[in-house]
Amino acid sequence: MESLEFKIELIGQGFDDRWPRCKVLVNDTVYFDDVVQGSKEIAFNTEVEDDSENKLVIDYYNRDFRKDVVLGPDGMPEKSTGIIVENLTVDGINLEHIPYMHSYQDIYEPWYLEQDREEFPNPRKEDMQISWNGRWTLEFTSPFYIWLLENL
Numbered sequence: 001m002e003s004l005e006f007k008i009e010l011i012g013q014g015f016d017d018r019w020p021r022c023k024v025l026v027n028d029t030v031y032f033d034d035v036v037q038g039s040k041e042i043a044f045n046t047e048v049e050d051d052s053e054n055k056l057v058i059d060y061y062n063r064d065f066r067k068d069v070v071l072g073p074d075g076m077p078e079k080s081t082g083i084i085v086e087n088l089t090v091d092g093i094n095l096e097h098i099p100y101m102h103s104y105q106d107i108y109e110p111w112y113l114e115q116d117r118e119e120f121p122n123p124r125k126e127d128m129q130i131s132w133n134g135r136w137t138l139e140f141t142s143p144f145y146i147w148l149l150e151n152l
Contacts (some may be wrong), residue, residue, distance in 0.1 A: 001047045002142045006056070008043075009087040012036030015070070015079040021062040022083055022130075027054050036083055048142045058085060058136040065111055082131040090144060098151050099138050100128055107134035 012020050014037060024032040024042050031044040048054045060083050070079040085103075088095045104123040107113065109132040112120055130136050141147045 002050060002144060003045060003047050004144055005045050005091050006031075006043065007041060007087075007089045008058075008085070010036050010040050010042065010058070011084040011086050012038060012040060013080065013082045013084065014068075015081070018068050018081050020060055020081045020083045020130075023057075023059040023061065025055075025057045025059065039086070048144075050142055052142045054140050054142060056088075056138045056140065058083065058130065059134075060130040060136075061133055063109065063131075063133045065109070080131070082129055085128045085130070085136060088138075090148075093148070095148075098148070100126055102151055103128075103136060103138040105130060105134050105136045107132045109133040 006026070008024060010022070012035065014020060019035045019037045021035050022032070023030050024044075026046045027048065029046065031046070032042045063081060068081040069077050072078040085099060088099045104125050105127055106123045107120075112132050112134075113122065128136075
């Protein structure tokens with residue numbers, strides 16, 4: 001088993017009483033399930049099997065596009081909810097650009113899924129802002145440090 005210490009900085013964007021909720025999981029084990037209002041650091045330790053494939057997932061699940069977006073007179077959003085994955089460290093190492101380059105989002109918002117895939121791709125890549133109900137995923141292998149070196 002390999003023990004890893006994660007620190008994830010999320011920024012919850014919202015307004016009034018409308019704020020995003022998400023779960024943070026590693027391999028289906030939930031380490032956080034709550035509202036993200038403003039900047040929030042989520043820190044936890046986890047163990048992964050040796051020589052295994054793993055997933056860090058941030059699941060944004062409470063967006064209601066009828067209530068969580070306020071349109072201005074021009075039809076463009078003036079207020080909206082969402083989550084930004086601001087920073088990710090593992091064992092004190094800032095992963096910097098690696099999460100951007102190696103993550104993807106699977107959107108499961110019904111409205112989004114009905115749209116044209118050219119304009120609204122799914123999965124989305126190279127995107128650190130979660131603005132629809134969906135799962136942001138970073139896949140990594142163990143040993144983690146070998147994966148890290150391979151993905152610098």
